[in-house]
Amino acid sequence: MATDESQNLPKVIVFIKPPVFTLLGEHYFHSPIFQFLKAYESPLPLHQFLTTHAHSIQAILSSGGAPVTADILDKLPSVRLVVTTSAGLNQIDLPACRLRGVAVANAADVYSADVADLAVGLLIDVLRKISCADRYVRQGLWVTKGDYPLGYKLGGKRVGIVGLGSIGFEVAKRLEAFGCHISYNSRKKKPYASYPFYSNVHELAANSDALVICCALTDQTRHMINKEVLLALGKEGVIVNIGRGAIIDEKEMVQCLVQEEIRGAGLDVFENEPDVPQELFAMDNVVLSPHRAVFTPESFKDLAELVVGNLEAFFLNKPLLSLFGDE
Amino acid sequence: MESIGVLMVCPSSTYLEQELSKRFSLYKFWTFSDKTQFVKTHSNSIRAIVGAAAAGADAALIDSLPKLEIVASFSVGLDKVDLIKCKDKGIRVTNTPDVLTDDVADLAIGLILAVLRRLCECDRYVRSGKWKKGDFKLTTKFTGKTVGIIGLGRIGIGIAKRAEAFSCPISYYSRTEKPELKYKYYSNVLDLASNCDILVVACPLTAETHHIINREVIDALGPKGVLINIGRGPHVDEVELVSALLEGRLGGAGLDVFEHEPNVPEELFGLENVVLLPHVGSGTVETRKSMADIVIGNLEAHFLKKPLLTPVV
Numbered sequence: 241m242a243t244d245e246s247q248n249l250p251k252v253i254v255f256i257k258p259p260v261f262t263l264l265g266e267h268y269f270h271s272p273i274f275q276f277l278k279a280y281e282s283p284l285p286l287h288q289f290l291t292t293h294a295h296s297i298q299a300i301l302s303s304g305g306a307p308v309t310a311d312i313l314d315k316l317p318s319v320r321l322v323v324t325t326s327a328g329l330n331q332i333d334l335p336a337c338r339l340r341g342v343a344v345a346n347a348a349d350v351y352s353a354d355v356a357d358l359a360v361g362l363l364i365d366v367l368r369k370i371s372c373a374d375r376y377v378r379q380g381l382w383v384t385k386g387d388y389p390l391g392y393k394l395g396g397k398r399v400g401i402v403g404l405g406s407i408g409f410e411v412a413k414r415l416e417a418f419g420c421h422i423s424y425n426s427r428k429k430k431p432y433a434s435y436p437f438y439s440n441v442h443e444l445a446a447n448s449d450a451l452v453i454c455c456a457l458t459d460q461t462r463h464m465i466n467k468e469v470l471l472a473l474g475k476e477g478v479i480v481n482i483g484r485g486a487i488i489d490e491k492e493m494v495q496c497l498v499q500e501e502i503r504g505a506g507l508d509v510f511e512n513e514p515d516v517p518q519e520l521f522a523m524d525n526v527v528l529s530p531h532r533a534v535f536t537p538e539s540f541k542d543l544a545e546l547v548v549g550n551l552e553a554f555f556l557n558k559p560l561l562s563l564f565g566d567e
Numbered sequence: 568m569e570s571i572g573v574l575m576v577c578p579s580s581t582y583l584e585q586e587l588s589k590r591f592s593l594y595k596f597w598t599f600s601d602k603t604q605f606v607k608t609h610s611n612s613i614r615a616i617v618g619a620a621a622a623g624a625d626a627a628l629i630d631s632l633p634k635l636e637i638v639a640s641f642s643v644g645l646d647k648v649d650l651i652k653c654k655d656k657g658i659r660v661t662n663t664p665d666v667l668t669d670d671v672a673d674l675a676i677g678l679i680l681a682v683l684r685r686l687c688e689c690d691r692y693v694r695s696g697k698w699k700k701g702d703f704k705l706t707t708k709f710t711g712k713t714v715g716i717i718g719l720g721r722i723g724i725g726i727a728k729r730a731e732a733f734s735c736p737i738s739y740y741s742r743t744e745k746p747e748l749k750y751k752y753y754s755n756v757l758d759l760a761s762n763c764d765i766l767v768v769a770c771p772l773t774a775e776t777h778h779i780i781n782r783e784v785i786d787a788l789g790p791k792g793v794l795i796n797i798g799r800g801p802h803v804d805e806v807e808l809v810s811a812l813l814e815g816r817l818g819g820a821g822l823d824v825f826e827h828e829p830n831v832p833e834e835l836f837g838l839e840n841v842v843l844l845p846h847v848g849s850g851t852v853e854t855r856k857s858m859a860d861i862v863i864g865n866l867e868a869h870f871l872k873k874p875l876l877t878p879v880v
Contacts (some may be wrong), residue, residue, distance in 0.1 A: 263704070263705050353708070354710065357684065360676075360680065361677065361680030361686050364676065364677035364680065365680075365681065368670075368674055368677055369847075371690040373845055373847055375691075377831055377845050382829040383829050386829075387578075388844075388847055388850065390855060393670055393851040393852075394669075395670070413732055414729075414732045416732065417729045417731065418669070418676075419669060513698075514699050515699070516693055528690050528693040529686070529689045532689065535705050537707075538708040539708065
């Protein structure tokens, strides 16, 4: 119905249905300024769909699972903007965008509080065995087996933040209130942060009791958390990942957990979602989350506002709200 | 000091048992099937009781031990110790404040995050293979929610400081207002419950605070409200809590304590909006050792006629 009324509105192509459309509601993304062209609702195969509509598409709404490649950009020569529903941009060929003068706008910091909250929640859960102890009670074991084994104190722990961007900074701010000692590794030292800086992640790990992965997935950070880093973190170390699965060498991490080279892990992301290494299912010292750090109505509403704001600004020739520029 | 009889009334820490055994004649009350006989036999040699959250020293026990001089509790809460009786008889009482404040406050926030963000449910979701079939649903944001705290002592303040880091407005009910803290004060629990998103019980258990969370308070907190109890089970009318959760009148609950530990109402086992913990507030390796050291320190100080470390009576 909407498409009949608004044939003349500029078009934004959407390749797959973004989870936020389902979980929050498409109506939050409605605008009188533009309309969505939903490739996923067409019976045509994607390349044919693109060829049919190429001339009219000026912007792409991208979500994880539908990468924006150089090839796609070539098939859509009128595209000048890619807006993502994610903060992460690992599914976007950024150099290809730059080359073609295509601007990219991401979710900026609308998610940062929720992601930071989850990171802290996962860290407390691993150290204090919350999910595990909850299972213990529900299985009736408190009555039959007695008191639950002790966990580990969070206060006073040295926490190494990998990537001190918007999310990393929010994590640091929260953990300081728990009496944690914060240090970090980032591509560059941050002038606004007074935490100790380590220029490489191995040294950060060697001086931390817990690592929280908050950085972007890029060619440089892929498998950055490898066996050496995990061994440096040590037998009493805990790792929390709310970035992207591939930042950690997952096979090595699983081995380290199996061999008790590290104490535990809290993971919201994995290398091959939704597949999770089976070995983790038998472990009591890991907490697993199905990549939903941003899945709150509050975050999604803020995201919808930002996405619509960016697209409307673009079509009205105004400055974008969250233009991504490499720092 | 090896001839001094110390009665440990419930198991709490094997490290504490070991350290007590090294210094005193330690009797573990729970290992005697006939407690009355035990008391008859040993009443003249017991000069100290070591209690914990689960058991302390009531009037009957105190009266049956004429040589009792000190009750040292492996806890900060003293609801299981008859403090008035101890004062009357000149019996000293010590607890373990401060060392466990951080752990309990950490757990309160951990429970809030676990309930609001459904951490335990998510973990179950992944382990059961359900993620392969579809995405998890939406959960509730914690940052910015109003946190109401009952009892603004050491633990209550610790919870407030942590919640502030999540940009949560803080309000509280306490016996006395604390204007220097700049949190919003409510003179009664009902008003506090009506005006917060998350209600945390952090006060001592006394006759006044027994069932301080009753049906009225629960209804005031409401279908979107969350109750967190890291105090004592009897703070909450458990029967009312269960029916409110089953009927959807309360949004969720994170509970570390229950009225009849280790028994937990089984009706709660099937609910996804509750997190149930087996009284682990101070349950870390580091803190339990610190607590045990304080118990030992207090007993040694007493019998060496030195000032007690953490006297309450």
